[in-house]
Amino acid sequence: MRFGRTERDEVVEVRTAALSGDGWRSRLSLKRSGSFVLKLLVLAALVAAGAWAYQANFGPGAKPAMDMNMRATSGATPFPVTLGKVERGTVTGTVVYTGSVAPFNEEDIYPRVTGRIVEMPVYPGDAVRAGQVVARLDDVELSSRVREAEAMAATSQANRAQMEADLVAAQHGIVQMDKELAMVEAEVGYARGVAARSERLVASGAIARQEYENDRAMAAALEAKREAARAKLAQAQAMEASARKKLEAGEAMVAQGRATLRTATVVRDYVTIVAPGTGYVVKRLVAPGVLVQPGTAILKIAQIDRVRLQANVGERDLASIRTGSPVTVTTTAGLVTAARVTSVFPFVEQGGRTAVVEAVVDNAGRRLLPGQYVTMQFVTGERADALSVPRGAVARLGGTATVWVVKDGRAEPREVTAGLEGPERVEIVRGLAGDERVIARGHEGLYAGARVADVGGAKPAAADAPTQKTTPGMLEKPASPEAPKDKNTPGMPGMRH
Numbered sequence: 122m123r124f125g126r127t128e129r130d131e132v133v134e135v136r137t138a139a140l141s142g143d144g145w146r147s148r149l150s151l152k153r154s155g156s157f158v159l160k161l162l163v164l165a166a167l168v169a170a171g172a173w174a175y176q177a178n179f180g181p182g183a184k185p186a187m188d189m190n191m192r193a194t195s196g197a198t199p200f201p202v203t204l205g206k207v208e209r210g211t212v213t214g215t216v217v218y219t220g221s222v223a224p225f226n227e228e229d230i231y232p233r234v235t236g237r238i239v240e241m242p243v244y245p246g247d248a249v250r251a252g253q254v255v256a257r258l259d260d261v262e263l264s265s266r267v268r269e270a271e272a273m274a275a276t277s278q279a280n281r282a283q284m285e286a287d288l289v290a291a292q293h294g295i296v297q298m299d300k301e302l303a304m305v306e307a308e309v310g311y312a313r314g315v316a317a318r319s320e321r322l323v324a325s326g327a328i329a330r331q332e333y334e335n336d337r338a339m340a341a342a343l344e345a346k347r348e349a350a351r352a353k354l355a356q357a358q359a360m361e362a363s364a365r366k367k368l369e370a371g372e373a374m375v376a377q378g379r380a381t382l383r384t385a386t387v388v389r390d391y392v393t394i395v396a397p398g399t400g401y402v403v404k405r406l407v408a409p410g411v412l413v414q415p416g417t418a419i420l421k422i423a424q425i426d427r428v429r430l431q432a433n434v435g436e437r438d439l440a441s442i443r444t445g446s447p448v449t450v451t452t453t454a455g456l457v458t459a460a461r462v463t464s465v466f467p468f469v470e471q472g473g474r475t476a477v478v479e480a481v482v483d484n485a486g487r488r489l490l491p492g493q494y495v496t497m498q499f500v501t502g503e504r505a506d507a508l509s510v511p512r513g514a515v516a517r518l519g520g521t522a523t524v525w526v527v528k529d530g531r532a533e534p535r536e537v538t539a540g541l542e543g544p545e546r547v548e549i550v551r552g553l554a555g556d557e558r559v560i561a562r563g564h565e566g567l568y569a570g571a572r573v574a575d576v577g578g579a580k581p582a583a584a585d586a587p588t589q590k591t592t593p594g595m596l597e598k599p600a601s602p603e604a605p606k607d608k609n610t611p612g613m614p615g616m617r618h
Contacts (some may be wrong), residue, residue: 205511205561212509212548214501214541220432222493224423233391237412245404249396258392270385274378281371288368291361298354305347312340400424413555428484432497433475441501446478447500502541507544508553513559525560532567
């Protein structure tokens with residue numbers, strides 16, 4: 122291996138032949154002569170690294186490195202805050218809860234007889250009206266029962282007609298017996314008159330006694346005939362009463378037959394299942410062809426022309442919400458509906474300690490759909506001539522409400538008693554006089570006596586920008602407006618790729 126260079130017009134040769142003898146002298150000579158070149162190379166490397174670092178940190182597209190000059194400041198640096206006013210006027214208290222839309226009425230459709238579904242002409246989403254056919258069952262067996270009931274009703278009707286004829290015959294027999302009895306009565310009267318006349322004549326000797334006895338025997342025979350006629354009349358009357366009873370029983374049988382026929386007809390008509398009211402089909406619970414029994418739900422129908430807006434309200438706010446209280450309902454799509462509370466359920470669930478508050482509204486255009494989430498803002502009260510501050514000015518810790526008041530450029534905490542709370546302002550019942558300036562935003566991290574500066578006119582930060590909390594007394598260096606937008610390798614500031 123051979124190295125060579127020219128220095129002071131001399132050529133130095135180095136051979137790697139041996140490490141003994143003159144070899145170590147050659148290596149020493151090479152080391153001394155190359156020290157200058159090595160220094161030049163190191164210096165060039167340092168210059169190149171410095172240029173690269175400058176380009177990376179201060180050149181175009183470079184990302185500024187972390188500012189390590191952050192320093193703790195004294196109380197002379199004011200906290201940026203947004204100030205608000207204490208106003209006197211009408212304050213409306215509201216609370217907001219998440220609720221849902223429920224149908225005004227929802228019911229399952231059940232068959233009332235056992236049968237196989239042969240037709241179901243409606244589908245989910247179809248509108249149905251009261252009395253509309255929504256399903257049909259097989260009616261072979263029930264139709265046979267109707268025909269059987271019809272035959273039984275016809276038989277009972279025929280029996281009743283026969284019993285009516287028997288009654289008419291019994292009544293005719295009574296009439297005949299009455300006539301016969303009347304004739305016998307007449308004959309008995311005549312025979313008695315003849316016997317009385319014969320008795321007078323026989324006493325005077327005008328006729329023979331035998332003739333008198335014959336007249337008396339005739340009268341006695343006619344009286345016996347009269348008793349027989351009376352007995353026949355009584356028998357005819359008994360037969361008429363019996364025929365009348367049988368007719369009444371026949372009429373009962375006819376009524377029973379008619380009722381049986383009517384029941385069989387009604388049961389047969391149960392195979393045609395109709396909608397009980399107006400609504401929309403929500404779900405098919407069985408498919409056509411299935412054998413169903415009473416108690417098996419086949420369809421779910423909901424009435425959504427009117428809907429119920431329901432929210433679970435905490436027991437703390439229940440006392441301030443009453444029937445008739447205004448409520449503003451907002452859907453996720455931004456649809457706003459004004460309504461009033463129609464019902465406050467009179468019980469609180471033990472788990473969540475909430476009660477259902479409901480508002481029923483018209484929904485003719487089906488803008489609100491069952492199951493949809495809504496935001497319900499309830500009005501809890503209204504008070505005129507009340508002190509109020511911006512909602513963000515009230516800070517709460519536990520059960521204590523605090524408002525930061527600015528006095529002579531410094532912040533002081535003031536414990537207050539809050540009243541009604543609206544979406545933008547909060548009523549202050551006690552703790553403020555009304556002429557103070559309060560900190561509406563930026564009171565996080567303040568301490569009593571801290572200097573503050575109102576930056577309410579500054580452009581607010583983007584809503585999606587993360588909030589950075591800074592320790593009081595530490596000043597953050599703002600990012601340079603010329604900061605590059607290139608993505609840098611994490612952990613390697615200034616290195617671009």
